[in-house]
Amino acid sequence: MSSDTKESGVPAIEAEGLVKRYRDKVAVDGLSLRVDVGEVLGVLGTNGAGKTTTVEMIAGLRRPDRGSVRLLGLDPRRDRARVRQVLGVQLQQAYLHGALTVAELLGLYRSFYPDPRPADELLELVGLEEQRRVRFEKLSGGQQQRVSIALALVGRPQVVILDELTTGLDPRARRRMWATVEHLRDEGVTVVLVSHAMEEVERLCDRVALLDAGRLVDVGTPAALTARAGAATLDDAFVALTGKQLEAAE
Numbered sequence: 001m002s003s004d005t006k007e008s009g010v011p012a013i014e015a016e017g018l019v020k021r022y023r024d025k026v027a028v029d030g031l032s033l034r035v036d037v038g039e040v041l042g043v044l045g046t047n048g049a050g051k052t053t054t055v056e057m058i059a060g061l062r063r064p065d066r067g068s069v070r071l072l073g074l075d076p077r078r079d080r081a082r083v084r085q086v087l088g089v090q091l092q093q094a095y096l097h098g099a100l101t102v103a104e105l106l107g108l109y110r111s112f113y114p115d116p117r118p119a120d121e122l123l124e125l126v127g128l129e130e131q132r133r134v135r136f137e138k139l140s141g142g143q144q145q146r147v148s149i150a151l152a153l154v155g156r157p158q159v160v161i162l163d164e165l166t167t168g169l170d171p172r173a174r175r176r177m178w179a180t181v182e183h184l185r186d187e188g189v190t191v192v193l194v195s196h197a198m199e200e201v202e203r204l205c206d207r208v209a210l211l212d213a214g215r216l217v218d219v220g221t222p223a224a225l226t227a228r229a230g231a232a233t234l235d236d237a238f239v240a241l242t243g244k245q246l247e248a249a250e
């Protein structure tokens with residue numbers, strides 16, 4: 001990571017007053033959020049709360065109707081080329097060339113970066129060492145998801161956005177993904193982790209942003225959120241603060 005960025009106090013992410021409408025549906029409704037360099041931020045919310053829309057706007061993949069985003073001081077829509085060098089994104093739907101093998105996909109993505117992670121390291125990070133010669137279309141859903149996570153990490157990003165990191169993964173793969181996030185955290189990488197899984201968020205995240213109906217209900221450490229809500233657990237705090245039950249993803 002660039003120590004300049006860390007020392008200058010420039011936040012990893014600064015989103016101000018984000019608004020996004022789809023026809024008459026307000027998906028994100030005036031959301032502001034700051035994530036410091038090196039922080040792991042969880043984004044929790046029920047289905048349709050606006051999590052994916054929010055991270056897509058942060059990544060520059062969706063244009064906000066109002067508001068602004070800065071990613072390490074860069075505008076993700078105007079400074080696309082520079083942002084691509086510092087940001088890794090794993091989104092819920094990956095559109096990848098099914099006929100390419102895992103190794104070929106990694107090779108293709110590695111060619112986009114000046115100093116990519118070695119393919120072996122990527123395969124180990126996501127536990128796909130045995131699948132390197134398998135075509136993407138022949139992989140299971142969970143394995144395909146792990147490929148998309150590996151691809152998000154190819155360019156040694158300083159900021160990583162992971163949307164539904166472990167949804168659909170079996171318990172072993174899930175634990176491995178958690179270890180991957182812990183590894184990134186130890187490297188000082190800033191991580192935004194969109195999740196439905198309370199256990200995952202409590203374990204991995206420094207702070208948690210609670211979204212409901214496109215709004216940021218609260219943001220803080222799991223302990224602070226729990227205390228503010230006068231709740232016993234983060235789960236209970238979520239219910240107290242949003243009036244909704246956070247359902248399991250599957």
Ligand SMILES: Nc1ncnc2c1ncn2[C@@H]1O[C@H](COP(=O)(O)OP(=O)(O)OP(=O)(O)O)[C@@H](O)[C@H]1O
Pocket residue numbers: 022023025026027045046047048049050051052053054
């Ligand atoms: N492309 C789109 N066109 C129209 N409406 C959309 C579109 N994408 C999302 N929405 C709507 O906007 C709202 C927010 O969706 P979003 O996907 O951001 O929520 P989410 O919190 O990520 O949900 P989930 O947990 O189900 O992934 C939802 O009501 C959704 O139906």
